[in-house]
Amino acid sequence: MKTTIFSLAALSLMGILVFGAGIAISDSDRRYYQEDDDDDRWERMMRRSTGVAVKSSPTYKEECGSCHMAYPPGLLPSSSWRRIMGGLADHFGDNAELDEQMTQQISNFLISNAADKSRYRRSRQMTAAIHPSTGLAPMRISENPYFKHEHDEISVRVIKQSGATSLSHCNACHQRAEQGSFNEHEIWIKGLGRWDD
Ligand code: HEC
Ligand code: HEC
Incomplete structure (x- = not known):
């Protein structure tokens, strides 16, 4: 009998804790959920833990999405986007130069939605790659230590099989x-087929 009462008490305490945590999470996250309110709640929660914010613009897609996918801005901190947008004439061996006005417009879009402005977990992990003393951020998402860690089991064979020429082609x-x-x-x-861990 004693043990029954005890476990009942323990169960209700757990219930209170779980319920309480639920409220705390939904309150602090409400503001961020509003960023992309056309998806359902579960989808947004999943994305908050494994993805980055949905941010795009037709101009950005048009100008930066022809050679590779238009990377969501939350994948790199603003210092990386500044470096990339400041060197488009020699962009990883290609010329991706745009006129001054377009460069400015896209820079503004990328910088205002960059990883360091986001509360998404994956964005924060990307921001953590900024070198603490030089303040320099990597030019590539795929150079980020967190990114490398997540992909260290993927062989060159699998990359080739996917149809991508490198890990830069996320959408493969x-x-x-x-x-x-x-x-x-x-x-x-x-x-x-489907990835099975
Ligand atoms: C003319 C083709 C071309 C255009 C246009 C272009 N890029 Fe790229 N981009 C490349 C190539 C090539 C790479 C290197 C990919 C590789 O190594 O496989 C690259 C890589 C990148 C990477 C690094 C990806 C990684 O490995 O993490 C970023 C970020 C990037 N581009 C952003 C941009 C932005 C922003 C624009 C628009 C201003 C843009 N690109 C337009 C060709 C292009
Ligand atoms: C050749 C296929 C391939 C390419 C290309 C690729 N990934 Fe991945 N990625 C994977 C696989 C497979 C995993 C899961 C690894 C595991 O199960 O441990 C993964 C995991 C991840 C994760 C962790 C997800 C989680 O559950 O937390 C992130 C974030 C990610 N990738 C981002 C990217 C980005 C950004 C790019 C492009 C710059 C990219 N990936 C390119 C195959 C790929």
């Missing part, structure tokens, strides 16, 4: 990368 595997989603369940690789 992450079917909804352009929407900021990197959820494991949305990984589908050509020749391999």
Whole structure:
């Protein structure tokens, strides 16, 4: 009898704790949920833990989405976007130069939505790659230590199989990368199918 009462008490205490935590989370997150209010709540929660915010613009897609996908701005901190936008004439060996007004417009879009302005967990992990003493951020998402860690099991063979020339082509595997989603369940690789850990 004693043990029954005890476990009942323990159960209700747990209930209170879980319920309380639920309220705390929904309160602090409400503001961020509003960023993309056309998706359902579960989707947003998943994305908050494994993805980055959905931010795009037709101009950005048009100018920066022809050679590779238009990377969601939350994948790099503003210092990286500044470096990239300041050197478009020699962009990873390609010329991606734009006129001054367009460069300015896209820079503003990228910088105001950059990883360091976001509360998404993956964005914060990308921001953590800024070198503490030089303040320099990597030019590539794929150079980020967190990114490397997540992809260290992926062989060159799998990358080739996916149809991508390098890991820079996120959308060869992450079917909804352009929407900021990197959820494991949305990984589908050509020749391999759905990713199973
Ligand atoms: C003419 C083609 C071209 C255009 C246009 C272009 N890029 Fe790129 N971009 C490249 C190439 C090539 C790479 C290197 C990809 C690789 O190594 O496989 C690259 C890589 C990148 C990367 C690094 C990806 C990684 O590995 O993490 C970022 C970020 C990037 N581009 C942003 C932009 C932005 C912003 C614009 C628009 C201003 C843009 N690109 C327009 C060709 C282009
Ligand atoms: C060749 C396929 C491939 C490419 C290309 C690729 N990824 Fe991935 N990515 C994976 C796989 C597979 C995993 C899951 C790894 C695991 O299960 O441990 C993963 C995991 C991730 C995760 C962790 C997701 C989570 O559950 O927390 C993030 C974030 C991510 N990738 C972002 C990117 C970004 C950004 C790019 C492009 C710059 C990219 N990936 C390119 C295959 C790929």
